Amino acid sequence: MLYLSIIYVFVFCIIAKVFCDEFNLSGDAGQAYALKINIGHPPQTLSVLVDTGSTTLAIASYPRKESNIYFQSGNSSSVYHKGKEVQAKYSQGTWVGQLVSDFVQFPSLSNVPEVRTDIALITKSHKFFMNGSGWQGLLGLAYLPVGAWGENVIVGSWLDSLEKYLDKPVSFELKLCGTLSQTNSTHYGVFKMLDTFPEESNIFKTPILQKRWYEVGVLSVRLLNSSENNSSDSSDINKDNCVKLNEEKSIVDSGTTNIRLPDSVFRQVVDQLRHSAQASNNLILDEFWYHGEAGCWPEPQDWSLPSLAIDLLSTEADNSYFTLEIPAQNFMRVVSAHNNSRGSGSVSEFCYKLGLEAGGKETVLGYTAMEGLQVLFNRSGGWIGWRPSDCGSKTKITGPFNISSSLSSLCQLTKPVPDVAESIKAAQWILCAISIIAVAVVIYLLAPGIKVLLIRPLPRSQQISLSQAALVQQET
Template identity: 60%
Template sequence: MRMLLNIFQICFVCLSYSFGEEINLYGDAGEAYAIEVYIGHPHQKFKLLVDTGSTTLALASYARNDSDKYFHANNSSSLYNSGNSIQAAYTQGTWTGFLASDFIQFPSLTDIPEVRSDFALITDSHDFFTKASGWQGLLGLAYMPVGAWGAKSGSVESWLDALDRNVNKPMSFHLKLCGPTSTTNTTHYGYFKVVDDRTPNSNTNKTFRTPVLRQRWYEVGVISIRVMSSVTPKTKEVLVEDKVKDPDEDMCVKLNKVKSIVDSGTTQIKLPDELFGQVVEELKNEFRKSQVLILDEFWNRREAACWPEPQVWTLPWLAIDLLSADADNQYFTLEIPPQNYMLVVGVHNSSDTTGTVSTYCYKLGLDAGGEETVVGYTAMEGLQVTFNRSAGWIGFQTSDCGSNARITGPYNASFSLKSNCQLLKPVAETATSIKAAQWALCAISTIALGVILYLLAPCIKTFFVRRMPRSQQISLSQAALVEEESS
């Protein structure tokens, strides 16, 4: 046991040295990145998924069939349990629980103080925790409008908002996602850092900024997602092109029809169904040129494809064009290598008469998202991504760890991307339909009451009319947490 511990410590030191910073994010195959947290007094230690697709810090407070690690409320002397019920629904999974507050500390964030923050004590969930997951909750990093809601509690304050209030200044954060360290390793690593806007960025590579169009989720303007030519770039050098390159207007309208978000809690790059089919068909055609057989079920993301040795992919790169924050007609391109979207989801060992045989299994890092677009962590590996919440932009830089992902541009279009891609029009949010319906019902009820009072005014002139109580918000659907790779 001591030898194994020493090996782990040596590996940890090597990883930290090679990445230049302390590694504080870890993820199992097919799952998002998690960070260690201390909650309560005395400290109870847990792992939370780092999720830019939701807002509320939510933590299991009950034993599950596949895990007996959870927050013991009675063991924390500093816990305040309001007793108010709250709940949240995600694209995959739901939970219900109680609004509580306690002291939250991240041991790897040595410059960030311990703060008292709201969080959810999850008492029941459905399809929220993945099978045998190594995490017990999630750290929501989005804006307040997509926090969990309760009948009595209203919206739940996020940990980041509590931190802003405590230090009396707005805070931003970096995500540097490195992926696995080798083709035979399914554990991926990364770095999470919280900074104020005056903290100098140690990454000196050029920053490409995209504006946050609506501060709920991190909603951005995705101009295009496409398959690049089979000629792959050789270096991470940033190319600058100022010539006019007009994107496909029809595609960018479809990509942003409902919303396009940057979500570290989602594994895949999700495209609207029609565009997903087009991109996958192009990849299938390229794959047919190789000598490797792969079934259609793989491309539809129903099954994993397995081989007796790790694969070195020669598939085309993917390009994700994002609206630039510098000009209305400008965009830049994230160039994603195939090792990002051909996800290692398991390395299985089996013994036979000849010894141990390893099987390497992969799944496609693309998925159909209905009418929505989600830039999951598959598109962030090999990059450093800065989320400046107060200024309202997301910055992308090439990184010193992970895949050979690149950023090129900026490119100029001959028209306004915000206008032609319809990025500023009101969005019909199916994800917030409950909230919208409640406000609509309240407005309709008020109007109807006014009409009735007007018609019955002669009969009730002597009576006092009490004000109608405002209807309560019940719940608010949020973005996808993470797709379950083990199903």
């Protein structure tokens, strides 16, 4: 028996070693995915959330009630204080801080060099750091326009600093695996930088419509019944819902937990989920479905609910789309798991929350929609690639499907733009053209007056007469 136990322990250690080498992201329930970061010289190791919904690298620089771990700038010999105050506001939480620059390196990214970059040292925050959070800051991976701001200051991003150092565009991949079992609420994943993209047939690409956030075309969010087969029938794309989903913006945001939908679409989808649960004899209170409250059971739940289908615009054509099929395991999120089956006298409890929420007018595909997938962010190429993962839930991707009309027109999608720099350059050319036209108009209007002034003979003043007399006398 002892020999068998040693073998089990040995095998467990090998498996744990493999997982620890692979996973560099982790997080508790509802707290997104965090990555280890080294800042300054000598390096101080902290944890930052990987956030595709913002741009700035922001780090706590003071002890909080929930944590005494923070970046101590006085202990870094390489920090440079820029003397500027910056701030940021998120869908939940705000902070104010001081702008500095320092060296940053990620221990788990061996192929990424250390670079100096802008850092916002948070000095005051409100509802930003969650109670018990195991992270001390945020690593923004979006484009520059959604960074922190301050008076007469532009806060650069780590990705922009890395691109400048390498002198080439960079891209990255997120593989979010979720929890490893039903009895564990901690989730794991992998973040890595990409030099090239795999040429695989199972990668589905959606265009980035605006290079601010990672804004994409979400065409439909609906329940996928087990008897339903996806087809290219355009009846799957409801014009009214499609327009609502993209009315404000539709973004892919790893820093957000839930799938956030416009209010009317949220109500429609959740009503169907609730009725499906009732038909399966799962009696769940309305507070769970509509108000974000947790539901708890003495045993882990094996949900028999339909999958959630998310239709995304494809890069293949303007009338083409593909579908992410999100299983119930993703959106019926485990938030706490206490298995007390060892006879301690306490009761086992497994608590869940709905991974959908009402978002006013915006659509956000939080990490609930990304788990079980590998998501490739090609920043310079302007597309996001989706493919099945070898870890996590059995999330599927089907398609591509075609309809007979333009999806950009049907859903009133924003047309793709190259990038911010080219937009600024275009604006400069437009202003230059307007200035030239304005000057031409002014010259045209003043031409008659200028002509009169040029033709009219100059009056003979005393000074001119004396000059002429002197000139004649000198010649004589």
